[in-house]
Amino acid sequence: MRLLRRIAKDQNRSVVIVSHDQRIKDIADRVLWLEDGEFKEMTVMATDPVCGMTIEQTKAAATLVVGGVTYYFCSRGCRAEFESDHP
Numbered sequence: 169m170r171l172l173r174r175i176a177k178d179q180n181r182s183v184v185i186v187s188h189d190q191r192i193k194d195i196a197d198r199v200l201w202l203e204d205g206e207f208k209e210m211t212v213m214a215t216d217p218v219c220g221m222t223i224e225q226t227k228a229a230a231t232l233v234v235g236g237v238t239y240y241f242c243s244r245g246c247r248a249e250f251e252s253d254h255p
Contacts, residue, residue: 169195214240218249 169185169192176183185192193199200207201222214225221242228240230247234254241247 216240216242216246218246 172183172185173195175181185196201213202208208224213222214228215222217239219242223240223242225240229243230241232239232241232247232250239247239250241250
């Protein structure tokens, strides 16, 4: 991955990689998420800390701020479970 990134930069090219490997997003300049046939920016996505579902932050069913960190949930049930585990 680092070699592809260096080649792209040196030759002023783009490299498109399709993968389920989450480690790639750590070295990519831009990451898109394909959901229901539409590309979405990864920066607006969040992972529900209870069930692990990936959701858009703006479409989260519930949110919770704990210690200055905002958590996004796919449902109120996941938020309730999180709150019971983190009093």
